[in-house]
Amino acid sequence: MAHTAHDYDLFVIGGGSGGVRAARRAAAAGARVALAEEYRLGGTCVIRGCVPKKLMVFASEYGPDFHDAKAFGWDVPEAPAFRWPPFRERLHAELDRLEGVYRRLLEDSGVEVVDARATLTGPNGVALSNGREAGADTILVATGGRPALPDFPGAELGLTSNDMFLLEELPRRLLVVGGGYIACEFAGMMNGMGSEVCIYHRGAQILRGFDDEARGLIAEGMRDRGIDISLGTSVLEMRRKDDGTIWTKSTNGHEGEFDAVLLATGRTPNTEGMGLREAGVEITRKGTVCVDAMSRTNVPSIWAIGDVTDRVALTPVAIREAMAFVRTRFGGEDCPPDHDLIPSAVFTQPEMGAVGMTEEQALERDVPAEIYATSFRPMRTAFAGRPDRVLMKMVVHAETRVVLGVHIVSPGAGEMIQFAGVAVKAGLTKEQFDATCAVHPTVAEEMVTMDAPVRTL
Structure with a gap:
């Protein structure tokens, strides 16, 4: 690709999932790319979000398993006790390893990694906390968000x-x-x-x-x-x-x-003190960077993706926005990121997976819908004497028969909703779900065996 007179074709501010993916993909397309990160590579997801959270979820779920093991014939002689210090040490070792992986991926892709805070000096300029200044044809803001403290004494x-x-x-x-x-x-x-x-x-x-x-x-x-x-x-x-x-x-x-x-x-976008307003970038009252469908700001050379834009604050969405940005800016095609029918998982205990329309949304939007739902005690925990229940629920358009939403509360709900999300995204009908043979005995088989609606909206 033709290079400009600037130091870089692309300067990425923020080393989280979105920024790293954009930098690597742009470099693979032949761009001269630098990425600045003031804290640790990996961003919220890898360092202080999804990854350590999920490992903590795993750690916290073993307690009931010891109880269940006894019901299944295992001899568990002592009351198990969780010890935080050894887990914490192993957790941080894993985060250090993952940060190293991110750094190697960037460097192997030809991206220059700058361990410094970057602020904008104009539409094409950045100042770094290490004293350097740089110019770039395109600047991508991928600085994510941070927890917001409520306003009360103490x-x-x-x-x-x-x-x-x-x-x-x-x-x-x-x-x-x-x-x-x-x-x-x-x-x-x-x-x-x-x-x-x-x-x-x-x-x-x-x-x-x-x-x-x-x-x-x-x-x-x-x-x-x-x-x-x-x-x-x-x-x-x-x-x-x-x-x-x-x-x-x-x-x-x-x-x-x-x-x-x-x-x-709540959370707030990381836009404070970055020089965005001074560079002419439109910012909302909440501090969000305003972007169009392609992730462009009102300043042609400055783009933004991920949580800092407050569209859909999920790691996989930031990654998809990054790939769409590269295809648009460096691939010569208009590629708006798709924010429709995004599956999500909530790693509560019990766990939840969801994609598409809820029953309440169908009512609010006056959508003619049938609700299919079942709730029961799953075999594993019922056998062990636990009261846990699961929920499998579908929102189906009463006329087209298209499945508009799937909602699951169950162990492994996050794994199940990934594949339910494929079906909902593809616009499959209830009858196409039902035409799939059930896998027995599983919790998920209920998704293809619910034969009558529990109510019609």
């Missing part, structure tokens, strides 16, 4: 999701403030690893935006596991006591004492 005493992987020891009593997937996932993890967990959520139910039946079953399952969920409740103030514990006062009049408080009440 909020600075709270932990954020970033801090949870760095704890020196597990808190005996933990308050989680928030009811989104981050709050609920951490509540499950910490409960499974031995902490006494309480959730304060200001809404009427946890996991807003997901199917009502699914989130209700998850709340029930969390309570069955010993998590105390207080709905319609917010923290008014917090302060540190002399013994190191945190005193809280909430809107329900309750005063509590906890060893730690996790504030999981």
Whole structure:
């Protein structure tokens, strides 16, 4: 490709999943590429998000397995105990390994990696915290987001999701403030690893935006596991006591004492102090970078992808936006990223997978729909005497018979929803689902055996 008079054809700001993928793909297309990251390569997902979170989920789920093993004939003589320090050491060793993998992938692709903070000096210029300045024909902003602290007295005493992987020891009593997937996932993890967990959520139910039946079953399952969920409740103030514990006062009049408080009440884009507004880039009041369907900002040379644009804040979406950006900017084709019918998994305990329309959305949009649903105790945990239940649910267009949404609450729901997502994305009908022979005995077979709707909208 023809190169410009600038130092680089592409300068990427941010070394998370989206930025790394864009840099590598652009370099493979022949572009001269540099990438600046001020903290650690891998971004939120690898360093302080999806990867360490999922490893903590795995660690936290072994407790019930020891109980189940006895029911299945195994001799488990001692009460098992989780030890955080050795797990934490192994966890951070794995994150170090993954960061090294990311660095090698970039360097092997011919990308120049700059371990420094980058700020914009104009439409084609960046200043680096190491004193360097550089020019680029195209600048890609992929700086992601960070946890946002709520505004009440003492909020600075709270932990954020970033801090949870760095704890020196597990808190005996933990308050989680928030009811989104981050709050609920951490509540499950910490409960499974031995902490006494309480959730304060200001809404009427946890996991807003997901199917009502699914989130209700998850709340029930969390309570069955010993998590105390207080709905319609917010923290008014917090302060540190002399013994190191945190005193809280909430809107329900309750005063509590906890060893730690996790504030999981939202995230904000990393756009502060980057020189974006000074370079002419349009930023919303929330700090989000405004982009068009192709991920272009209003400044032709500056583009943005991932959580900093606040379109769909998921790692695989940032990666797809990165690949679409490279095809558009360096491949000579208009390639808008596809944000329709994105499957998602929530690693709560119980786990949830979802794709497409919820029953509530069908009602709101006046879509003629049939609801197929079944809930039952799965064989494995029922045999062990646990009360766990699963939910399999479909939203089907009553006239076209196209499956508009699938919602699963079950062990392995994240794995199941990946393949259900393929079917929903392809626009398959309920009859095409049913034409597939069931795999027995599995939980997933219910997706092709529900023969009658439970209700019609």
